[in-house]
Amino acid sequence: xxxFLLFLFLLQLSLPSPAQTIAPAGVAMPADDDDxxxxxxxxxxxxxxxxxxxxxxxxxxxxxxxxxxCHTFNKTDITDSDKLKQITVIANEALKPICHSCHVDxxxxxxxxxxxxxxxxxxxxxxxxxxxxxxxxxxARQDDKWCQTCHLDRNFCTDCHLRRxxxxxxxxxxxxxxxxxxxxxxxxxxxxxxxxxxxxSDCHTARDR
Amino acid sequence: MKTIAALLMALxxxxxxxxxxxxxxxxxxxxxxxxxxxxxxxxxxxxxxMQPPAAFExxxxxxxxxxxxxxxxxxxxxxxxxxxxxANFLRGGPYRPLxxxxxxxxxxxxxxxxxxxxxxxxxxxxxKEHCLYCHEKVHEQRDEPLARExxxxxxxxxxxxxxxxxxxxxxxxxxxxxxxxKDNMKKHMDQAAREHGIILPLAADGRVTCVSCHSPHxxxxxxxxxxAGAQVSADVKKGVKYQEHSWDxxxxxxxxxxxxxxxxxxxxxPDLGYRRLSNEVxxxxxxxxxxxxxxxxxxxR
Numbered sequence: 001x002x003x004f005l006l007f008l009f010l011l012q013l014s015l016p017s018p019a020q021t022i023a024p025a026g027v028a029m030p031a032d033d034d035d036x037x038x039x040x041x042x043x044x045x046x047x048x049x050x051x052x053x054x055x056x057x058x059x060x061x062x063x064x065x066x067x068x069x070c071h072t073f074n075k076t077d078i079t080d081s082d083k084l085k086q087i088t089v090i091a092n093e094a095l096k097p098i099c100h101s102c103h104v105d106x107x108x109x110x111x112x113x114x115x116x117x118x119x120x121x122x123x124x125x126x127x128x129x130x131x132x133x134x135x136x137x138x139x140a141r142q143d144d145k146w147c148q149t150c151h152l153d154r155n156f157c158t159d160c161h162l163r164r165x166x167x168x169x170x171x172x173x174x175x176x177x178x179x180x181x182x183x184x185x186x187x188x189x190x191x192x193x194x195x196x197x198x199x200x201s202d203c204h205t206a207r208d209r
Numbered sequence: 210m211k212t213i214a215a216l217l218m219a220l221x222x223x224x225x226x227x228x229x230x231x232x233x234x235x236x237x238x239x240x241x242x243x244x245x246x247x248x249x250x251x252x253x254x255x256x257x258x259m260q261p262p263a264a265f266e267x268x269x270x271x272x273x274x275x276x277x278x279x280x281x282x283x284x285x286x287x288x289x290x291x292x293x294x295x296a297n298f299l300r301g302g303p304y305r306p307l308x309x310x311x312x313x314x315x316x317x318x319x320x321x322x323x324x325x326x327x328x329x330x331x332x333x334x335x336x337k338e339h340c341l342y343c344h345e346k347v348h349e350q351r352d353e354p355l356a357r358e359x360x361x362x363x364x365x366x367x368x369x370x371x372x373x374x375x376x377x378x379x380x381x382x383x384x385x386x387x388x389x390x391k392d393n394m395k396k397h398m399d400q401a402a403r404e405h406g407i408i409l410p411l412a413a414d415g416r417v418t419c420v421s422c423h424s425p426h427x428x429x430x431x432x433x434x435x436x437a438g439a440q441v442s443a444d445v446k447k448g449v450k451y452q453e454h455s456w457d458x459x460x461x462x463x464x465x466x467x468x469x470x471x472x473x474x475x476x477x478x479p480d481l482g483y484r485r486l487s488n489e490v491x492x493x494x495x496x497x498x499x500x501x502x503x504x505x506x507x508x509x510r
């Protein structure tokens with residue numbers, strides 16, 4: 001009983017008081033400051049996208065773009081200040097195609113989704129919410145290009161499907177290791193959809209092939 | 210009792226006066242014979258040689274409401290019932306900027322305001338009359354450092370530009386105007402100003418104003434090595450120029466939903482596209498490479 005009470009006491013200490021709020025992971029706690037109410041401060045606390053300005057300074061200069069790429073100072077003939085403030089916020093919002101043109105389409109910037117989107121639930125499709133890991137095979141077989149719009153790195157598939165330290169439950173049936181030689185000779189292109197040559201040479205030397 | 214009566218009168222009188230002042234707005238021009246502020250004269254003959262477009266009808270050879278306004282029975286409609294947002298409120302409208310409407314009848318060249326920022330003539334001499342738009346006197350020693358009060362500005366620096374320019378000349382202007390940099394930002398500004406050999410002046414009360422980023426004088430009016438004269442080398446005559454960009458389509462698609470929501474709220478859909486700045490003028494540092502922004506702003510990450 002004493003132990004139970006002591007446990008409850010310690011549990012109570014570890015919980016935040018009602019006045020405290022817990023920031024989502026990776027989000028700074030707001031300071032008690034008027035500045036924190038500014039829209040750009042709020043943007044820094046967004047968990048659906050993260051934009052480290054300093055990391056982009058050099059590349060923006062190289063590209064010939066700068067702050068104006070996202071924060072437009074274009075002329076306007078709108079004189080209603082309330083309306084203009086609202087439009088400016090919209091104009092300053094990060095534009096997915098701009099970010100993705102470097103990070104996804106051309107893969108010139110780091111292309112791991114979680115570098116900018118630390119909460120994947122904010123960006124993934126609705127069907128991913130319900131046990132998708134166990135039900136993704138149908139769509140992946142039908143249209144793997146659709147998967148690749150987000151999952152650019154083939155390791156995302158092979159990390160699970162081609163692990164050699166588990167007994168099956170992967171892409172290939174049990175015992176496939178002993179049978180794969182025939183299929184790889186018949187249609188090596190099919191193997192190449194997931195594997196590169198290094199994967200083969202891990203086991204096979206050049207003399208074997 | 211008297212006090213209460215006096216208080217009630219004091220509260221009620223301005224309302225009464227305001228009511229009277231706005232009375233004419235509930236009447237038409239025909240009833241009140243009164244025109245809104247800054248309105249063109251009516252019932253006047255056109256100047257010799259002036260050729261308005263055919264649609265601009267005259268009444269007995271004189272200007273009437275219907276000459277410029279395309280709305281039915283304009284002169285019989287009470288002012289507060291006139292739809293100023295109608296496309297044909299001004300014939301051939303809407304006009305942006307508004308002065309385009311004036312050039313239907315008036316010659317653009319001879320009626321345009323002079324660009325007072327063009328301060329040097331062909332031979333490189335100063336156009337003194339342009340100095341006097343903003344200063345009460347011409348400062349002959351142009352590179353002599355002057356204290357704020359010695360500048361003899363006609364209006365406080367934070368109000369001076371609004372004589373010609375709108376308070377909302379470009380996006381993000383409102384976000385900067387009147388913002389008061391905190392101590393750490395000021396420290397960063399001082400450091401950047403020293404580093405780049407420029408000034409980043411604030412208003413008397415320490416707030417950001419147009420001249421914090423913009424140099425009112427073009428290149429050559431002051432020595433380029435004078436921090437007050439240092440600026441982006443640019444063609445002021447050409448003015449600010451933008452170039453179309455292929456991202457315009459994706460930009461519009463991205464903003465479409467939110468702009469639609471705004472249109473529901475304000476009854477007018479704002480046009481927001483994507484263009485790139487190609488000619489920046491009268492800036493203390495380039496904005497194109499971000500150095501102007503970074504002279505005030507710094508980021509933790």
